[in-house]
Amino acid sequence: MSHLRNSPSPPPMNPPQMSPIGRTIVSHHTVRKAEWQNAEILDLNALKTVFEDCDFSYSVIENGYFRDAVFRNCRFVGAKFIDCNFKSANFYKCDFKFALFHTCLLEVPEILASLPAEPNIRREALQNLKANAAETGDYSSLGLLTLQEIDAAKRHFSYALHGYDTYYKNKYASIFSKARAGASLFGLWLAGIIWGHGERPWRLLVSCFLILCGLSFLNFWSLMPRIGWSQAERGLRSFEYISRLFLDLSPDSSFAGFVAVDYIVVLMRYLYIGLFISILYKSISRR
Structure with a gap:
């Protein structure tokens, strides 16, 4: 893949699976329907780039610069981001199931809107975002992430208690597992009332x-x-x-x-x- 600093349009984005990709520049361009799956991307400059209907599933992206980028209907299932900059980036109808972030600069409210709705998967994603926030010193976002994680946990235990769907009916089939879920739900509810889980003094x-x-x-x-x-x-x-x-x-x-x-x-x-x-x-x- 060639550099694009002076190119009128970005190059095709269909790298071989798991083939490391070096320095790539797609800044100030619009990238549509890129199949960037199972790739190892070591250095990507995507300043103010618009990504539409792109698939980054199960890729590892390191040192990605996505400041002011826009992502529309993109898939990041199982993707891993390391030392990436997503400041002022916007996400619309994106899929972040099982995605991981390490030492990345993020717009937390934007990411939250794109997290999976399933409470068990969402809770794991929020735990990863909390670890990432601590790594980058984004302590102002920790309170929000903690409360979001607790809300996801409450929904998870509520689904388990009532057998929301097949997954919960099978995983929490016994009376003892339901009792544990109910006790956990009550504990979270009580802690929220007494001290707001430490986030609402x-x-x-x-x-x-x-x-x-x-x-x-x-x-x-x-x-x-x-x-x-x-x-x-x-x-x-x-x-x-x-x-x-x-x-x-x-x-x-x-x-x-x-x-x-x-x-x-x-x-x-x-x-x-x-x-x-x-x-x-x-x-x-x-x-």
Whole structure:
């Protein structure tokens, strides 16, 4: 394949299978219906190139420069990209099933729109994109990728629990496998409510406040037989007791209620401290 720096049009793209391809330039051109399958492409300059109906399946592309490129209806099934630049690239109706990226500069929202819909395959793709983001220092995308991965995992376990199709019916046929899937789904749901999987810190504060309010209300019914409505200040003293106990600020024991509630509050204190430290560490490590 010849260089195209001064050529009016790109060369034909039908390399022999698994034959290494050296430096190739197709920048500022439109490439249609290229069959670039099972190829090893070592250096490709595709700046502002438009690819239409091209097939890159099971190819290895290293040092590809795809900045500002446009891909329409292209297949990248099983392709592997190494040290490629996809900054400002756009993808329309592309297939990235089982594609892998290593140390590539990506437009993550563009790639997400082209990932496979199957939740098990999508989750594996998102795990690879997270590793790639960490390799390239794209820490701002890690939160988005994590939440997308969790959404895919939730759909995966939901499909497993309900036997969505033949694949899930066969793979999760036993009651025990369905129970494990249900437990995993519940764990993800609960973690999302309590702290947003570490990606939505405000949920940690909201869930903590709501749980303490619920425990205060529970304790209030224990207080009423021995402490009047006015002395309890319409339940505010119960909430004050629970809050001070949670913060370890010497609460007034005269407003103590159920002993089990006290144990729950103390356990909450250490749990939420651990979750807060985890969020703080994650925030610092991504800077």
